[in-house]
Amino acid sequence: MLVSSKSFKIAATVVVALAAGAGVYSLSRPTGSAPAVPSAQEIAAAQDAKEAAAIAAQLRELLANYRKIIVLLADEQSQPEGAREQARKVGQALFHENQERIARIDVMFDQLMVPTKASRFDTLDGLLSYIESDASLYDADRLAFRELLQGLLADVAKDSSLPAIKLHKRISEDLDALSEIERNYEKEIRQIFGNLGQRAIELKRERWDDYVAQLKKLYNREQILKDNGVVLPYTAPPAGSIPEPKPEADKENAEIFGLGLPKKTIVLSFDDGPHKRYTEEITAILKQYGVPAVFFNVGRNLGTLDAAGHAKLNSGAEVSRKLIKEGYAVGNHSFSHAQLSKETGDKLKGEILGTDTLLKAISPERAPLFRFPYGARNSEGMAALADAHLTSVMWNIDSLDWADPVPSSITNRVLASVDKAGRGIILFHDIHERTVKALPAILDRLVAEGYQFAAWDGTSFQGARKAAVPEKMPVATGYANSWAVVIGIDDYAKWPKLQYAVRDAQSIRDTLVEKFAFAPERVVTLKNSEATRNNILAAFHDKLAHGGVQKNDRIFVFFAGHGATRKLSSGRDLGYIVPVDSDPAQFATDAIPMTEIQNIAESLTAKHAFFVMDACYSGLGLTRGAGSSSFLRDNAKRIGRQMLTAGGGDQLVADGGPNGHSVFTWTLLQGLAGKGDLNGDGLITATELAAYVAPAVSSVSNQTPAFGSLPGSEGGDFVFELPGETEFLSPDTTQLSTEAIAMNSKLDAKPAAASVTVKDLQGGEQKIVTPGAVPSTTRQMAQRANDRGLQHYKEKQYDLAEAQFTEALKLRPDFALAANNLGFVFYKQEKYREAARWFENTVKMDPSRAIAYLNLGDAYARAGDTAKARAAYKTYLELAPNAAMAPKVRAKMEGL
Template sequence: MYLSIAPRLRPLVLALSLTLSLSACQRTADVPAALPAASAVQDASATTLLRTEADALLALHRQIVVLMDGEASLPAAQRREVQALGQQLFHELQQRQQRLADAALKPEALEATTALMTRIESEPSWFDADRLAFKEVLEQLAAGLKTSQTLDGIKLARRAQDDLDTLAEVQKAYEQELQQVFGGLGKRGIELKRERWSDYIAKLRALHTRDAVMKQHGAQLPAAADLAPEPPAASASGAMRGVAAKEREVFGDKLPPKTLLLTFDDGPHARYTDEILEILKRYNAPAVFFQLGQNLGKVGADGQPQPGRGSDVAKRVLAAGHQLANHSFTHGLMSKFELVKVKEEAANTEALLDAAGRSGDALFRFPYGARNDGALSTIEALKLRSMMWNVDSLDWSDPIPKSIAARVLAELEKQQRGIVLFHDIHARTVQALPLVLDQLAADGWRFASWKDGQFVIPAERSVTLPPPAAGELYRESHALVIGINGYSAWPKLSHAVRDAQAVRDALVNRFGFKADNVTLLTDADATRANILKAMNERFGDAKRVKRDDRVFVFFAGHGSTRRLPSGREVGYIVPVDAGLNDLQADAIAMPQLQEVAEAITAKHALFVIDACYSGLGLTRAGSTAADSNFARTNARRVGRQMMTAGGADQQVADDGPGGHSVFTWTLLQALNGKADLNGDGLITATELAAYVAPAVASIARQTPAFGSLPGSEGGEFVFELPTAQEPALSGAVAQLDDKASQLAAKLDEASTASRQAAPTAGGAASAVQVTIKGLDGKDQALAAPTARVDAGARITAQRANDRGLQLYRERRYDDAEAAFKEALALQPKFALAANNLGFVLYRRAKFADAASWFEKAVEMDASRSLAWLNLGDARLQAGDDAKAVAAYKTFLQLAPKHARAAELQAWVANPSDATRPKAL
């Protein structure tokens, strides 16, 4: 890593945060697909050019920060002027970032680009916060240099990505400041001055003042009368001086209470527009996209439109059911244009919108809201109608998604209606939008559209609520994990401790449980007193465990059942110090676990017992509702659930694969993703039981049971599958042995065979039904729903890739190949999946086909060192030594400390049979 970051930063005021990120304004300009080798002599003119451009960019960044410092406290008229100028300067900043990135990506500028990055990382005259101005440049360098055909270019791409990772931590720190969450951040790379934000502002004020900035750029200022009116304009005329009637334009004050129209300006963007479309689809929310002509294509001298790549994005907006509208061609200040220029800007964009397939009402939005009577009359003559806004997200000026969301929600709460302005060219808008839609949908707002010259208002709330965003299901997670092999009186077990350790590792490493919140008790520590103490003190402490938490208890050891004189049976878990003859005194009865469960403050608790007993007399398991609001309604319901490994007259199989019991091994397989029966990324306790119970019953003489404990209100304990990418496949990835692989396939077959379609009220099969034993010993039907929401192509592709990785580990190559192909069909530029598909083919000795996919992987992302290694191995096996050497050379440059580096280096230096490597 290269950049270092301040260990403690002052609280960040929203008004000061204009360009702390400057992220994600990636424009539609192409970057070179490949860079040839740089000259050995650094091009001095290129270095000078990049240095000059960087200085100009930074000066503008600093001016914007000073301009927007404290703007929220200015009088309304002055605030509108400051915001308008700030947005203009921000667009100029984007253009400078693009020019700098384009210059740095030129083939002859590689050494000059290296010098630029060194300067971004360590220029002594720059402040820490200055370096955030170059985030967009680093984004483009990381993307453009990935496709470089030179090792220096590829390594520089990785260096840029390291710097971006550091800047992401800086942004996160600012978000924490905004919420008054303080904490140190570890140093990386070079030690910087680490100035506080207040010090940074003070130093910038010595260089610039707001008045000086406004005077310097005065020619760019629109007239105050030409700016958009103050948002609460419902009580005022809303008209600019020189504009006849407010009715000529569309404002949000005409909407009914608790109704809004979503609008997005400045696109289409090659990436962020599609991401916003995915979000809107999940919420079933309509929107209007005001697009720039220059992003859609060009208009020839003959007046004919020449659509570019942005036009394809615009077509996807239409296909998703949204509306396209006109935002001018260049985003210029149209209130200062000659009227013929106003007409040209609007007409050229109209031609490109028509070429993209736009139909319906023709709407126009003036950039910056700057217009006058002449400009308005000109666009009206083209049969366009101006639509303004009354709720401004200011997403262009605020790098903190939660802050953007809070601003929009507060303004809508204040005005109770409105047209909301976002921009689909920022990553932070993509992050903020779900936060806004989530709250508004939950509060019963309606989302309007525009058709035939008027707002279209749904009769009822039409926006749906998808499951919460990643990491938002629970506030905290707590667990008690117990494994006992070394009983003093009971027969010793072989695998219970390993079972417990594996479950503990899965909770911490896969599902994000904090290590400090997980108590592991094994063997001598797992006494009756210690188990009850851990349950009562940790889970019964209301200061530690809150309402929005979850609690998980796992026990691997002996279980037993005692028949009472009344004929009722009571189940027990057996601690390490329990005797054989007095369960009541020495063991822990199910009624005690029930009391612990009822005393837990957390909304959801799940007990998983790898032991056998019956006769618990508990309630039956609830079924998972197959509705789109499951995760949110579930959050309001208390859930107390239990799954056991078998019945009282059964023996738990303690000789499963990998040194685990059959039950725990199956449980771990399920938690790796196999129990996500509906593919929504969430594994509920019901889904877990629906997978595990029939699978275990098919291979062992035990019948797992599942049910709800007293006090449960139908809530479901939920595991959220991680979305982080798994490692790329290579020879280092461990696989199951043949016996375990065959068992895994048998488990899947048994679980699948146990499911049958369950009709809904309308008669359509929308869920699968599994019959298993309840904790009361009776059969019960569990309903595992089909997918509740469309997760989007990128997330679905990632899940397919993760599924392929698991299938590869199980040596199920046909299924793994199909999963990776599915991932690539969803995301054709998915380099990781391309590498993984190639490696499956390699394992099947299809070396030429494998090499083809490895080549595609490095074309997509040339910095993937393992793909280069795999390519070398495939070429070696195919007998093409020359190409193998070339691939290995690239790999050695990218990963010189890899375990195979010495072996490969010897062969690359002296290719011969004696040094020939053994490809894995």
């Protein structure tokens, strides 16, 4: 793209200032020349360059503090307790400096995005180019700019000009890339990010340890502490030179640390809010688990005080008012989050009393609790609290969510600390997305291990109620890693050949990897000649039993091929799965008996294992009964070993399903696509999947699938977590074939019931009771309604699809995905004016969504409004000039 010389200078200023740490970019004039009178354009350019350099300087400082925090906290477990405490305090101070710096940059961005400022896009181009591609940045460095980019995205969305729309698209893609970076470090594995090929941020895939090692070359922990006024003593001081710490009992009497709580009792606390988005998301999670919490609010987030000391509340106060109304304790966290141990007199009292005035203006039911920022207090501050009748609440478990950018790392730290302490107050912050992500996994484990959650009762946390964990508590996957063995055999040498087994296996493998995020390297796939007896057993023994599977992992096994049954002398049937190299005359010795599969299942160290067999046999006489009906409550700690089979030993697998699948596997795939989520909570348990698949298959074939638990099971239930669908419906969206739609109509003909009767693994009957729906956030319910609408659309059930997309928009009026999809349902029904209105709404909600402009152009073209159609097509081509649809769109424009 060609730019003016002025624009080039501005962009160059940003890059130079960021990369080299320069001040204001300037050009020198030749020595001895007469002073030139700058033109208005040159003055404006100089001012723009100054603003750009100021933002650049703030970004550099933001990154420097972020890096210093990581250096301070790296290897913290190897540091003495005193050094660790000091490092955390300094780290918190650096973190809050960054929070204030982000607020300043946000203001700068607001000033920069004034529509009359012609240079705004060139300046932002330089800033984004630095974040995206500067050679000095590591992948993990870029996480420092995540919150900043999220705020900038909202600012850019207010501008409807084409350059702003392009910029919105670019920032959205950058945020997607940052999510990939986060997942990369979360899994601690190297991956090839092929789907990011078109993004500006090209990931380098450094290991986290390598990143920290590089930071330690730039920064020294002791120097960082010293720069912040801290000099650590020697690790082994002379005897008596340091006072002995107070006993924990005395410590708890002076302030509340949570040390006096009963065993296995926790207080959840959240600092630094309220936040306009994350506080509400955190309370939605707390409601799901039925647990209480205390929120410590910063006064300046609630409002201001006038000269007379009267409260003037802002929008943040409404968030706190809602917290109090919903039963949460809301306490005082000072007015400006200053380090109060360094304050005295009126300044100190103002920090405490100013926020107390604001909280009382919000509700007289505010909790009389105070938390010192950074935990830093002095005797004068404690006396001021006593005068104000406030109680100091500290903590003994720090999540470090203020420093750690990776949710799984936060989760592991908290759980390890709770295991060690056994009770206490956990410090979180309700101003981070990463806290929102980490909290469910933390609560899952604590609830499963029997912890209680104490609430403030007006006087203390001591006599607090037990956690009200409802029966409908969400099941969370809680899995560390996911493993699979997928086997499909068509080309048997000595058994009848099959037609669809390999295709069934491939589709299951693709679903596991693409939909449920199983790592490809942990999915063992054996097809045809690969599926020998030795290779199948090696996959179980070498890859799973001895291949690194841990106790919090899950294992999914799928077999599509021949099954066989042999009657033993005892009269009992024994089932087998048949490898590709088995001989029918000797299958008792060269096939794999189900008893061996059962032994393998019992020996696996994983939390949950689920075997799905698209083969017919019987002979599972060693099975145990299903687990407790309360598995939803403690699924996170119960081991699960389950099996779903396609039919009995005297039945043949029906290969006549749609798209070249067996009836059983087609139904299984439909269940995994979302139809198996019988209670609508976004999670499909193995029990739910069986309750969907078994009666559906029986209704359209002569097969009677069976389901049950294997030896070693303790009642745990394998869980699939459905990802939210992100597809924007468009002319490229594929719908199911007529054959597939007809089959699904038969499968879904029987209405869902609260309980279903299916065969157990011993040939008897059992009743499966599907769990009730669990509480969900409005955002989650909107996503699920959209997902159901997408299913209906693909089955050409347009009335049902319209109803679901409408429901999604009722729940979440700004849901651009649902707005586009509703518009496309109207388009498919030739209601072009209605479609155009919803596509217009879509681009207002998400101005960089290229596909919505294509849909809008199509709708206007069909409605006869060629001018608007041409404008929409033009915008689409500006946003996606190299898209697969671009040539067709250009042809459409020529035809208008």
